[in-house]
Amino acid sequence: MSALQSYGWNEHFMHHFETNTSQDLEAARVLSIQGFIHLLITGTGNVEAQLSGALINSREPEAYPKVGDWVLVKRYDNEGIIIDTLPRINWLSRKAPGTQSKRQVLAANIDSAFIVQGLDRDYNLMRLQRYLQQVVQCNIQPVVILNKADLVTNPETYRQAVQELGYNCPVIFTSAVNHTQQEEWTNQYLLPRHTYILLGSSGVGKSTLLNSLLGYRLQEEGATSTANNKGKHTTTARHLILLPNGSMVIDTPGMREFGVTEEGGSEGIHHPLIDELASTCRFGDCTHQHEPGCAVIAAVRNGTLPEPVHRSYLKLLREQYHFQASEADRRRDEKQFTKMAKQVFRHRKDSKY
Incomplete structure (x- = not known):
């Protein structure tokens, strides 16, 4: 088996590589990103690379290579330049932290997402529903x-x-x-040449789990803050790590914000239980908030749909609508700015100054 196959190279990426590349470009997978430096795995080993100027200028930041992406790299001695990214199978995103509605892509080409919660203090069903909803929207198995x-x-x-x-x-x-409990679930859910991502808040034990899977200490295990009983960050960046059994795990820093976005062109939040009930609502465009004949509201009242699930669903729906509206405004402003910049450039060229 080749080094690339060990890291998840398959027919999807081979097809795009063979039909869209020249002979002097290599395929590589992004293992980690530190500032401008991308650590890649190629068919002949690791190489450090930076993004080409053309790629930076032609893409939105969310389309820049992320951990887990397959890229095309041009080698120059022991370094490389990333020319392009092969089409992704999927990607995991969230609303970028802060007030601005921007999408932050966390990683790409993921088979399954492990959402970790600690039963000592971190367990929170509504936070878990937020993670589950976004992961499912990104077409990733949770x-x-x-x-x-x-x-x-x-x-x-x-x-x-x-x-x-x-x-x-x-x-x-x-x-x-x-350790017996760990061996049971890892043997079932960690498959060779598959890529997984660890998600969760700080202090839930992601680094401890990863160290156990590796068999040695990769990350220092963080303590819990005595001031707020919240975990301290031990992972500061995302890394794709090859485990001894041939599977791969992307470790992520603890996330205190995990806002929903719009993915895959879908409209609205698609929750399995609510989608099933919605088919019997009186109105096809029912918002499941106040309409007469709403099967979702009826299910909440008779106890067949947990009220917290419905409440969290409505909250996530409002967040998504806000994200969509803000992103549309941002793109319109960027388009207007680009148009204005072209007009200024044309005027300067015509005026010869």
Whole structure:
């Protein structure tokens, strides 16, 4: 097996590589990004590379290469220039932290997302629904990992609560002190040549889990802040790491914000339980908030749809509408600025100054 195949090279990327490249370009996968430097894995080993000026000037920042992307690189001795990115199978994004409605792509070409919550203090169903919703919208299979399961007396109640959210995804218990439990789920869910991403807040135990999977300490394990009982960041950037069993994990810094975006051209938030009920609403454009004959509201009232799930759904829906409106405004402003800049350039050229 070639080095590229070990890192997930498949027919999708081979097709685009063979039909769109010249002979002096190599295929490579982005393992990490530190400032302007991209660490890549090629067929002959690792190489450091930077983005070409043409790529920077022709793309939105969200389309720049991210960890997990496959790129085309031109080699110059021991360094390289990234010329282009091969089409992604998918990507995981979130609303960029802060007030501006911009999309931040976290990683690309992911088979499954492990959403980690700690049962000691981090467990929060509504936050979990936010992660699940965005991961599903990005066309990625979610897997929920409930970590530190040894610290609660009845973990099954937590599994049941997650399943009631309606996303029909695996829910795994694990603990850093229970190696048998870890081996069971990793043997089932970590497949060779597949790419996974670890998501969750600071302090939920992502770095501890990764160190256990690797068999050695890659990340220093962070303590919990005594001031606010929140975890401290131990991972400061995203890295794609090849595990001993041949699978790959992208580790991510703890995220205190995980805002939803619009992905795949879909309109609205598509929740499995609510979508199923919506088909029997009286009105086809029902917003599931106040309309007569709304099957979703009826399900909340009779207890078949958990009220917190419905409330969180409406909140995420409002966030997405706000993101869509703000992004449209931003793109319109950028288009107007570009048009104005071209007019100024043309005027200066005509005036010869």
